[in-house]
Every structure is written in structure tokens, then in C-alpha cells.
Amino acid sequence: MAVAVTAARLCQLAGRTVTSISVRHRRAVSLPARRCYVSVSPGKNLQFRLDERTAHSSLDLFKKDTGVIYRMLGLDPSHVQDNPERFRDWAVVFGDEKISRGRHYWEVTVKKSHEFRLGVAEALMSRDDCVGTNDSSWVFGYAQRKWFAMTSNKIVPVTLVGKPDRVGLLLDYEAGILGLVDVEKPTIIHTIRAQFKTPLCPAFGLWDGELITHSGLEEPEGLK
DSSP, X not given: OOEEOOHHHHHHHHTOSSSXXXXXXXXXXXXXXXXXXXXXXXXXXXXXXXXXXXXXXXXXXXXXXXXXEEOSSXXXXXXXXXXXXXXXXXXXXXXXXXXXXXEEEEEEEEESOSSEEEEEEETTOOTTSOTTSSTTEEXXXXXXXXXXXXXXXXXXXXXXXXXXXXXXXXXXXXXXXXXXXXXXXXXXXXXXXXXXXXXXXXXXXXXXXXXXXXXXOOOOGGGO
């Protein structure tokens, strides 16, 4: 059963990059009409890079913007170009592809990280929130040596995963399914079900170590 999580507990799980927590009115995000995202081409495998303009100042992109590494000190936020697409309080970055239809698969290699989140979020999600804490994002997370599925501030434990170095994500937009995939078998370990109504982006939260994304992949035969 899903368990509601308090704001303080979420900050412990997610490693928020601010030193204090306060209850505040969340600002509405007004993003530019002309965005950096591109639409998924029909009949092609989803291929994306990480979008630097969304990356929190503690995150550095590398490997031609397919990987992200967490820097404990990070950049001074005042030294990062200010724009409404950048996450301000949380170590989150989006992919540069928006998805509004179809079935898509990608994988993520995890290196030296003990706290991260992988999933999708609405392209217009508030940049004051962390992925998983609102009804605009759906993620699988890893913290305190345990996996969980998370959306709308609710956590559901995911068992029988362990800590693989590489996992897959399967998104079926019309069916409203986001699956965490064991790439070795392959099989879907856990499924999040939702009603997707607006364009989504691949979404990543990272509080130590690094992640490398692998897109443009065929969906494994065992999942079809």
C-alpha cells in the first residue's frame, strides 16, 4: 500500500540541496513557448540527450550530454544561467525529448550512486519540485539500499531488485504504464500506472555518483 511521506522525510530521502526546509507557496512556472525539446518521430526508437538548461547547478553533464555526475559543492547558482527551465532546489535534470505517444524503452547505467531517481515527468512540471513529489512525475528511486516507486508524495516499496549496475525503463504512453526493467532477463520488475495527459520527458534525480543514459534502443523481445 502506498505510504504518504512528509516533506521532511522526502528531503532526507532525496538529499535536497538547501540547508533548511520551509513551507511556501510554489510558484507557477511560465516556460517559454518555444522550447528546446523535440518531438518523438513516429516509427523511430526514442533517442535523447540530457538538457543542460534544466540541470540543477550541482549536476555536470558529460559523455556528449548522455551522462550526469553529482558534484557535492557544485556551481554557485548565481554562476549558472538563470532560466525558467532550470531546477532550483533539487538535483534534477530532464532529457531533451518530449513524448506524447507511443511505446519507448531506454536504459540507465548507475555508477557509485546510492541515491537516485529515474522516470518521466511532465515537460511543464514545476522547477521548484523534486521528481516523485507531485502528480506531474512518476519515478523509480533508490535510497537507503532500497528501491521504491514514487508519485504524488507516495512511496511504494519495490522488492526483488537488489542494486543492478544497469536498469531499463519502459514507457507506454497510451496504456499509461511506466515499467522498471531487469535488463538481464529481461522482465518488468514493477509497474507504475497513470493517465498521461500532457507531453512527458525522461527525468533523473541524482544525489551522489553518476548516471549514464542509453537511448535509441530496441525494446527487448521478452517485454513485447
